[in-house]
Amino acid sequence: MLSEKRILVTGGAGFLGSHLCERLVRTGHDVICLDNFFTSQKTNVAHLLGEPNFELIRHDITVPIYLEVDQIYNLACPAAPGHYQYNPIKTVKTSILGAIHVLGMAKRCRARVLQASTSEVYGDPEVHPQVESYRGSVNPIGPRACYDEGKRAAETLFMEYHRNNGVDVRIVRIFNTYGPRMHPFDGRVVSNFIRQALAAQDITLFGDGSQTRSFCYCLDLIDGLVRMMEQEDGFVGPVNLGNPDEFSIRELAELVIELSGSDSSLVLEPLPEDDPVRRRPDISLAREKLQWQPRVSLREGLEKTIDWFRTIDPAHYRPPTPNY
Ligand code: NAD
Ligand code: UDP
Secondary structure (H helix, E strand, C coil): CCCCCEEEEECCCCHHHHHHHHHHHHHCCEEEEEECCCCCCHHHHHHHCCCCCEEEEECCCCCCCCCCCCEEEECCCCCCHHHHCCCHHHHHHHHHHHHHHHHHHHHHHCCEEEEEEEHHHHECCCCCCECCCCCCECCCCCCCHHHHHHHHHHHHHHHHHHHHHCCEEEEEEECCEECCCCCCCCCCHHHHHHHHHHCCCCEEEECCCCCEEECEEHHHHHHHHHHHHHCCCCCCCCEEECCCCEEEHHHHHHHHHHHHCCCCCEEEECCCCCCCCCCCECCHHHHHHHCCCCCCCHHHHHHHHHHHHHHCCHHHCCCCCCCC
């Protein structure tokens, strides 16, 4: 049997999708990258365009598409709060219709399909660190609900296609991940702080900066995604993927200032509604089932990310498409 597979990556031109496509192309697979470029641009995959085993399709996953594939990684969805709140109804449609369309494709092709779910399914968690069995604390009518509930409904669809139709599914819950190719204006904390530090602008600390997150370097995360897809034990998940080292947002700001050699100051801005107070993954399940754990420390990952931000011109990055 051929070891090279035909693999679809939805959202493949995005931050994580582009690293995943790169890894799969380098491994020799036949990769189809599907994206509508809502929160990304072709430059993320420009270096792959000349490869014979890479194909780029501009398509919106809320519309069905017929492709013949062996595996699907479903990453298409705006991920940063500023991006997913830009058109919340579209975010819900992307999560739910996108899931239905990739699951239908997987059913027809007998393909394996992996869902990029999120730590946001835990909402503002009362259980710390977050384990997969925790059912979460999500405000269903708040500003983050379009993303959180969309992703929760997508998990439901994945499990029902698995139970009712025997579709070979995998669900991973990704915790805050950062690295080169983050959109400089996505509003996420790492991209904001680095862009601000390099431009000698004030660093915007929301609230008092005591809220925590746990930051995973992108290539560690990609390794976890591929392990989850490739394992043959029939382990469906959901499984947490993230770095369990927890930092306050103030600590992150101070580290970015130190590593970038910036003289930016910290300024306090209001904490957004429903902003989770603490977040850290329990990754015991990933360790046990996938023999996976992150290897890159925050300091090391931030150095690589800052180096990349120094090479780009933020003026070349567009905000989300108006009237999208
Ligand atoms: P990203 O915004 O860079 O990537 C998402 C990609 O999906 C973009 O290229 C975007 O243009 C595309 N897209 C959006 N809507 C689409 C649609 N309707 N049709 C086709 N393409 C569409 O974000 P990312 O950080 O790379 O996130 C990738 C996936 O991982 C998302 O599903 C996200 O929810 C999930 N995730 C990411 C993180 C993280 O910290 N990076 C954390 C949890 C979950
Ligand atoms: N944050 C901040 N300043 C910024 C952007 C974000 O203090 O310029 C905070 C935000 O309030 C949150 C944390 O950083 O507490 C992580 O925010 P991000 O949008 O990256 O991700 P999420 O809240 O989805 O984890």
